Each structure stands twice: as structure tokens, then as C-alpha cells.
Amino acid sequence: MDGRDASVPGGVTIYEVARRAGVSIATVSRALRGTGPVAADTREKVLRAVEELRFTPSRAGVSLAEGRHAANGIVFPNLSGPYFAEVLIGYEEVTSELGRSVVILSTKGREPVRDLVRELAGRVDGLAVFGSTVPGDVVGELVASSLPLVLISHAPRPGAVTLRSENSEAARALAIHLRGHGHRRFVFLGAPYATGDDVDERWQGVRAVLGDAVEPVATAEYTVESGYQAALALLGGAGRPEAVICSDDEVALGVILAAERLGLSVPHDVAVTGWDDIMAARHARPGLTTVRQPMRELGAQAARALDRLIDGAGLERSHRTLGTELVVRDSCGPHPPGGQ
Amino acid sequence: MDGRDASVPGGVTIYEVARRAGVSIATVSRALRGTGPVAADTREKVLRAVEELRFTPSRAGVSLAEGRHAANGIVFPNLSGPYFAEVLIGYEEVTSELGRSVVILSTKGREPVRDLVRELAGRVDGLAVFGSTVPGDVVGELVASSLPLVLISHAPRPGAVTLRSENSEAARALAIHLRGHGHRRFVFLGAPYATGDDVDERWQGVRAVLGDAVEPVATAEYTVESGYQAALALLGGAGRPEAVICSDDEVALGVILAAERLGLSVPHDVAVTGWDDIMAARHARPGLTTVRQPMRELGAQAARALDRLIDGAGLERSHRTLGTELVVRDSCGPHPPGGQ
């Protein structure tokens, strides 16, 4: 028993197993994969040799011969907040269940994104890409290529399978709820970066209801820190809005922190809402009113769609929208006890 | 221009590029990799053909020829909390910078972990594995194999490179600080699962200072929810401890929630401390006293150590401990204004 591994460099090969078992490599392959007939005692010999040599087929050899990598990739901007991590959890779980490995790529602050994506594309059978993580032309290149592709949180796009959570209706419902609290002057904090992305849909939905009563204000990023900084300016000066509708929960948590810092009460002095329903939204004080988005399910469905695409099970529905749910807690305004 | 990709199945091959450019595959390879001499105009022709055909070398072919995967793996239990995600961020960043892809594997709730790890091991040049994610015999198998291996948050182990944050001293410092607040009856919530893991070191350090004054209490998991449930029982009954020292921040946040639910004030009625200094620790109310652990750095150093191991730059220090820092906020007890 020598402790060599079957990794590419200097690993045990199928030839050594074959020699040790006194058979040909074809027989070893058949015995291991269960393809084709193998006599019971022959199989025994082979399995023994495999065990003694600790043989694992070289993945590169298998990939080359099989014509597939048995791996899928996923591209996201970063993993700092809960959102992408949650989606990744769902994606990894399903992909792994389907017998494929998961290769990740974070694009945040990295330069030739095109090269990185190409490199990744070359080692997987399919790719899931978050909207807004990759320049449009690179997406175009991917779409043009024959590589199975799913775009997460992305608007419908011809030639690609897209997937996202519902934004517009939930945004309307949220705006209506806030107006019901009697708020009149709103700010949408975390203004959208790109037309058609998730945040843009939320903004459009909110504006459709509130019209000129809501003003968009940008943040540097969709993070707690950015929300905090933006809110210090927003809430500290004159003309403080009555309600701050945030692009997402992290920004909203930053606003709550800023309000506390400024000695303002949420929701009495200012109402705050988020989006996503990350875990901290429930734990925040006051509890954060938000829109729940099925983050893991988003990743899981992306993985399943990709699998179907790879297995070429016909053309599948090219766009899918997952349901969301308004979660009313205490940050949006006072509710009568026993009510909603 | 035909939109075929260079993925394994049916991709454009180097032969087609060579034919189109009117050269041999050797020249194409040289032109692309910069190995060996190529005439300027020849290179032009090759690059043009590459662009027109959208050629990307098949990763499987390259891996087989080069004898390396240009990919590293990482094994963790799950990605639910910030801890593993943060370490992963550091790991991915450095690994990517070093020109390698990152393949992830989550073991939580998955069954033949040994098979999954073997599968992963077969497609990477090196592996980072969190302590306690993989059965001991599987770790043994990995150590015995020739695959470069780094164990994160793991005790020193002959034959493997290990890496962890400092626990014992910080735990002592924390315990001493708490005793300084006048607390006398302690619970360590989130009792260790395994001897020698991070939490065990924390527990040992705390007990070394507090002796019989501290009692270990287990939680189902190291999560907010588990901490919450455990704390409901712990704080709701008789004999409530004066201070709850938690295995990590998430459990501690659960305790704070439970205290609030029970109408108890932190730190007045009960002091609470965590470990890790995740972002929510700062945002919690009261601010959570904790021990800061350099999570990203842990991942980054694991990646670098693995790289050195792979490039065979001699035997490197086989165990490394990263510094931690006691972060005193308000959850551990009242501090004089202007103090600490």
C-alpha cells in the first residue's frame, strides 16, 4: 500500500491497476463503471487492485474521453453579504446532487473579467451568471457560444435562459402599504445601477405607485456601510423623508444604524424598509419590513435549469419568475396590536 | 463567425485553428502560450484564426498534457453563516490571483462524504479542508495521498499543513475580562463537539480561568436559531447564569434575541459574549463583545500555503496560528464612560 493519489501529477493510472489485476485496462474500466460484462471473479480482482493502489480515475482523462467536465460554474460579484451566499447554497446543493462539481468565480475588483469568464467557461459544462456581474458584451459572447447558460436575476434575453424573483408587484404592494401608514415623502435609497436589473424593477414599481413623492438616492454599494453613510447625510440634514425604501436589506440595516446614531427613532421619526429578508432582517430592532425573496430556491432552480439545458432536454421555458412575499414587521410604521 | 465554444463537447479544436491559419498545431500552441519562437506575421495569422473561431483550449486537454488542473478545492460544512463565507472569500481571491480556479464542496447533510471528497480530490491540484467537516479516516486518506493539503481551523497534524486562529489565550483574556465585571456564574454555550477543534480550545481556555464557575451547555448547531432555542431554556428557568460565553457570534446573537424575548436586559440581567466578530456583532444591540478572528486572512493564507505546497517550494512550516483580538463592546457588562 503506497499512498499515491490519482490526481493528475504522478497518480496511479489504470494501467497499473490492470497489470496488478492481471487484466486489460478495458476490463478495469468496465468493472469500475459497470458498463459491459465482467466475470464476477475478474471484478473481484480488479476491485482489490483498485483498493490496494488507491486508484481514482484521472478526472482530466475521464473528461477528455467522456467529452464532459461533470462540473458547472457560477459567476457572482462577491460573497460578502448573505444574498449571493444563499443563492450559492441552493446552487451548490442541487448541482452536487446531480453529480457535478461547482466551480466558482468572483468578479469583484478583478480585471480582465472576460478572460476569467472564458477560462471558467472552458472547464465546465454549463454556467450560471448573476446579472450585472459581467459586461454586456461578455454575456453576448457567452450567449453566442454553445455553452449552456442561465442568467440569474436577469431580464428575459433571447438565446438565454433567465431566472429572477418577482420585483414589480411586490414593490407596488410595498409602496401601497407604506402610503397606508400615512407617509408622504419617500426616498428610494440604493438607486439602480442598470436598467432592467432587480433594483431597477423595484424602483420602477415603487415609483409607479408613489410618483413624484419618491426620490431616488444612490449608494456607493448595496452594503450596510454604504447604507449607513448615505443615511447619515440623508437623515441628518433638512427635509428628512418620512420613509426610506431601500434597494435591499443590507442598505436598510445601514439606515437603521444611522438613524440610531442620529438619535432618530425607527419607525416613529423615519420608516425604513428593505428587500430580500436576510436573516438579520428578522433580528434587527425594530424588525425590518421587507420583501422575502426565495434566494436558495433561485440558486436551486438555476442549477436544475442548467442541468436540463446540458442534457438537452429540448428547449425549456426561457424565462421564469419566482414569487416573492411582503413581510411586514415594525420598521415601516406602527401597526395596531393584533393586526397584520 | 460561428458561435461555437471551446468547451469539451463539440468545441473548436486546435486543429481547426491550425488549418485556418495555415500552420501546424504546434505553432498555434506556441503562439498562444508564448512558449518558443513564432514569427510576428505567423502569430498574427494564428491570433486572427483564434478570434474568428472563438477558440479556447479545452481544459481537459490542457490538464492532461500539462499534468495539472490549475484548480484548487475547498471543503466546508455549509455556507449559511458569515464565517465560512468570509474564509471562502479570502481563499477564492488569492487562489484566483494565483491563476487557479476554485472548486467548492459542501458536506453538510450529504452522504458518502468520502466519495465526494475523492471526486473533488481528483480534479484539483490541492485541497483546503475545514477541520470537522470530514471524518477522520478520510482526512487520513488525504494525508496519506500525495495531494497537497491544508487543514483550516485544525490542530497540528503530522504530514499536513495546518492553520488556525489563536483560541486559548484569547479565551483566557475573555474570561478574565468577564470576571473583572464581577460575574460569578458562567455558562459556556455551544459546547465543543470534538476534542481539539476551535471551540474546544475556546472552552479549555475559558475553563482554565473560571474553573468550576463555568458550565458547558451544548447547542444543536452553531447557529442563531440554535443559540436562541438553547438560551430560552437556559435563561428562562431558575439558576440563570450571570454571563453566557458563546462558542461563536451566531449563537451569541441567538442568546441576545432570547433574552429580549424573555424580557431580560443584556448585559444588566445577563452578560453575553461571542466569537469571530462577524458584521452583525457590531450591529447588534447591545454591541456584542467578542473575539475578532481574521476570517478572510485565514482563507487567504490557506490558499497561499497550498500554492507553495503545490509548487513544491520545500517543506513549509507545518502549522501556523493567526492572531486574534478581544473586542469589548457592551454585551459583557457596563464599562465606565471613556474607558476601554
Added chain:
DNA sequence: TTGTACGCGTTATCAA
């Protein structure tokens, strides 16, 4: 400066 040809580790076809 360029091309031929072999090797990398598998899978799978086709004879035997």
C-alpha cells in the same frame, strides 16, 4: 522558425 509525432489517462468500439 516551423512541423511531425508521441504522450497524457480515459472511454468505448470492435474482434476475438
Added chain:
DNA sequence: TTGATAACGCGTACAA
């Protein structure tokens, strides 16, 4: 039931 052997796509001595 088994064994030669031809792909698979690429890198690279070695020869030209």
C-alpha cells in the same frame, strides 16, 4: 467475457 486499439485535445521534444 476479454483484449487491442483508436479516439479525445493539447503540449512539447525533436527533427527539419
